Amino acid sequence: MEIRKPSALVILKSITTSLFAGLLLTASSSLLVRSTPPTLLEQVLESGELHVVSSNGPTTYYEGPTGLTGFEYSLVKGFADSLGLKLVLENSSDPDAMLNGVINQQFHFAAAGLTAQESRGKTISFAAPFMQVTQQLVYNKRLQQPTSIGDVKDKEVLVLASESHSARVKALQAAFPDLQWRNVINAEQIDLLEMVNKGEADYAVVDSTVYSLNRYSYPKAELAFDVSDPQPVAWAFPQGSDTTLFDAAQKYLTNIKADGTLARVTEEFFDRHIEEVTTGEAMSFTYQLEQRLPQWVEHMKNAGTEFNLDWQLLAAISYQESNWLPDAVSHTGVAGLMMLTKNTARAMGITDRKDPQQSIRGGAKYLSIVFEKLPKRIQGEDRLNMALAAYNQGLGHVEDARVLTQRMGGNPSKWEDVRKYMPLLSKYQYYSTAKHGYMRGWEPVKFVDNVRNYYKIIAWHQQQEEFRVASASNINRLSANTQTTEKEVKGNNLQAMPSML
Structure with missing residues (x-):
């Protein structure tokens, strides 16, 4: 049997056919890959921006000294940072408009202190809650603390009569029909706290978040007890088959709960306050004047000279800010x-x-x-x-x-x-x-x-220190002069005394 070797033309045709088949297969694979649309998370990552709708306020976001801050803002910013995205925040004061914007995909999600209500479940998916909010009874501290609803039976209790709180008010009134509810219109919950604090009202019902944020500003309005079950507060996402962004948020929330970040952020915003300087705090401050301040005085004096500021004012600010801890x-x-x-x-x-x-x-x-x-x-x-x-x-x-x-x-x-x-x-x-x-x-x-009070204490302490140094210097000079005089007197006496030898 004769075996013929393929000609060069046949080999060339074979190679060409193989290459064409390979290119066709590659192109087909590319088309298959491209025919699969990117997930929502991939689209967001590709855009480089996370669009979130919120409302300007004490528990959500607000402008701080050098930029935006706030409890929910910190959480959302942390989520955006974890994905390497720029946070684009949109403001709205209407919860329904926010949710409609989320449903219509104008925003990726809403983060505005929203409670996860079941009635919204058909079109909205709420992520894992990051806090609970309850309604609480507060009372003026001149009164005895009530421990149950029975203690305020037949007593007037203020409640906010706004459209956004109407469902809560109706639920409270249905649950406790024996109480004398006074609906306050054209007001906010903080106004109810203020009225109780001033003694204009004895009792009021406010959200736990409102009380936590403002309790140091209204010290005579004290907490009695919760009057409702806790309601979860969560981010609102659009419902749909693509849950990739939602799942990423769930993972982030799980992580910050596990590593303590959520607890730290909560404490930072809801337990943060600036107390007035009391006598005890002033005594502690005076003690730190001697223990911590001296090592920083030279730097403060140099900065004060450079920027035409009293170094003692810088000392007062730094104590208020950090307790002189670098x-x-x-x-x-x-x-x-x-x-x-x-x-x-x-x-x-x-x-x-x-x-x-x-x-x-x-x-x-x-x-x-x-x-x-x-x-x-x-x-x-x-x-x-x-x-x-x-x-x-x-x-x-x-x-x-x-x-x-x-x-x-x-x-x-x-x-x-x-x-x-x-x-x-x-x-x-x-x-x-x-x-x-x-x-x-x-x-x-x-x-x-506080800064002005600390400044006065520092200035007084500095004056006393300068007086002490000056007094010590005078005493030393007086002592030196006295010793010199004594030597001169002794010398003169020795010269005047007759020899005993």
Whole structure:
């Protein structure tokens, strides 16, 4: 049998056919891959942006001294960061509009303190809850604490009569028909707390989140007990077959619960407060004057000289911010002696916020900048106090407070007037029309008061220290002069005495 070798032409045809078949197979595979649409998570990752709808407010998000902050904002920002995405936040004050926007895929999800209500379940999928909210009875502390509904039977109890709370009010009234419910219109829950705190009402029902955020501002309105079962608060996603983004959120929420991040963020926003300086705290502060402050004084004096500030004022601010602990860190991102944010530190040319010298200089520079940016008509102590308030909350919020002060008939250039109206910016009635929105309006007032009180103690302590040093110096000089005189007298006496030899 003769075996013929294939000709070169046959080999070439074979190679060409194989190559064509390979290219065809590759193209077919590519078409198959491309025919499968990307998942929602893949689309979001490809876009590089996470679009979330929320509402400006105390538990969601608001503008801080150097940018957006807030409890739910911190959680959402953490989720966006975990995916390497830029967070794009949209604002809405209407819960129904938010959910419709989510259903219509205008937003990836809603994060606005929403309770996971079953009636929304057909079109909305709620992620794992990250907190619970209950309705609580508060009372004026001059009264005996009620421990059950029976203790307030036939007593008048305030409740908010707004459209968003109508279902809760009806449920409460149905559950406790023996109570005398007083529906308060054109108000907010914080107004109910204020009325109880002032003694204008004995009892009121508010959400647990509202009480937690404001209990230090209204110390005479104390918690009695819960009057409702806990309701889960969660993010709202559109229902659908593609749950990839929803699943990623679920994983993130599981992780932050497990590693303690959720607990830390919750504590940061709901347990954070600035207390007034009490006698005991003043004594503790005086003790730290000797234990911690001396090592930072030179840096403070240098920064004070550079930016034309009293070093004792810088000392007072740093104690209020960090208790003079250079490694102090807050979950919100501020760190160091002067508790600077990353953005502020970068703007001030600071590379290491925990470096005491850099932190002090950065804080001094920032204070001098906000001091200079205030309107020139604000002078003297008023200017300093408003600069301190701006250091704490940002110039934008201080300007909002000044606008509100003028609107209310006060003098926007006088701190005593501005401090009176600044806390109102924690109420929706006022912050809803403010350029920079919600602020923890009571915090800058207490911040300024505390810093000024610490400043007075430091100045007094410094005067006493200088007096002590001066007195010691005088005593030493007097002692030296006395010793010299004694030697001269003894010498003269020795010369005057006859020899005994």
